[in-house]
């Protein structure tokens with residue numbers, strides 16, 4: 001892909017940063033809406049919000065943007081990975097990389113691939129069933145305040161009864177955690193906000209954000225598996 | 231740390247020329263004084279090899295005091311060896327212990343082809359400099375004294391910090407992507423911060439980055455290993471500044 005927009009090394013990393021930040025924004029919305037399962041109202045609030053997200057025209061349009069964001073992030077990332085491997089045709093016999101950088105900063109392509117594999121499963125679990133086919137749970141709809149809503153909450157509850165699925169989801173969150181630990185601060189460095197007076201604050205904010213968002217996501221399947229929410 | 235003379239095992243990359251494939255070769259060296267510099271240790275080894283009628287290990291060096299940037303060696307998996315803020319020529323054998331095995335390899339990058347053994351061709355850096363790492367000054371004899379232009383202390387200091395880059399290439403060697411962005415960022419920064427650099431500011435960053443990409447270096451992914459291993463402690467802040475300069479030039483190409 002040698003179009004001018006992907007040619008310069010700085011523009012290639014700019015795309016990674018912009019799409020990365022967009023995907024971070026998506027994570028915030030996603031986690032925020034999912035966290036409504038913790039209201040302990042048998043998913044009433046969550047189901048209503050899920051309905052809004054699945055039917056609102058603006059949101060559905062943004063969803064297309066989200067897909068494009070994912071694809072650009074993935075394609076650009078893989079392209080960078082392969083180009084960078086090619087840039088060192090003969091490897092070192094001994095490399096002591098651990099003393100000067102973090103393993104996850106050096107493993108972004110691997111972590112990203114793990115997240116992508118997780119995403120395929122995750123989309124099959126929920127996105128495909130809400131947008132394309134139908135829920136597999138028995139009680140497909142639920143009456144809330146006189147309106148019938150798709151019972152996504154019950155679907156989640158069903159999916160997360162499998163210990164294997166819960167373990168895969170927690171591992172997916174772990175891969176995301178390390179991907180974000182590098183990705184968050186990296187995006188700001190790429191955008192040129194890398195002066196010493198900001199880097200400390202960005203690093204702290206990035207680390208805190210990564211831990212909170214991933215812990216929140218991981219807590220959902222775990223809480224459902226152990227029946228901690230009603 | 232040792233005060234007695236040491237015996238060391240060396241594993242050194244030997245490669246006849248840029249066409250033939252090379253390999254790691256084992257050597258044992260005895261009587262190494264802890265006060266020797268790393269390059270002196272190799273001098274002793276070479277002396278030995280020459281006496282035996284063998285081909286000495288080719289390596290680059292010039293000033294041997296940390297200012298020329300020639301002594302490129304990847305030692306035990308690190309550019310310029312285990313110490314921070316120093317070049318290979320400033321590394322002393324007291325940093326090693328008797329019986330140690332030391333791996334010595336050339337810089338590895340598509341942009342730095344091996345000429346022989348530990349010597350690489352860093353001409354790519356020269357071509358990047360030629361693409362924009364200069365200011366055009368009329369040297370008619372009536373040149374304005376640079377010190378006559380008032381410059382904010384903070385800018386002068388930051389520009390000087392960037393200008394301490396000796397072009398050694400350790401940043402490329404240590405980068406898992408073999409990216410040259412720390413070097414180019416340092417050069418772009420030193421000019422962008424000073425009024426003398428402003429007339430050619432936009433075209434400079436665009437041309438230098440273009441040349442960098444053409445030389446076959448990898449893409450920076452903000453891993454940050456370069457700033458740890460740079461013998462002049464150049465910070466990746468210079469890369470952030472280069473990015474800003476580059477975006478500025480893309481949005482508004484005229485100066």
Ligand code: SF4
Nearest residue numbers: 395396398399401460
């Ligand atoms: S930035 Fe540092 S490591 Fe890179 S060439 Fe300059 S002095 Fe060497």
Ligand code: FES
Nearest residue numbers: 294298299301319
């Ligand atoms: S020989 Fe000049 S810097 Fe080492």
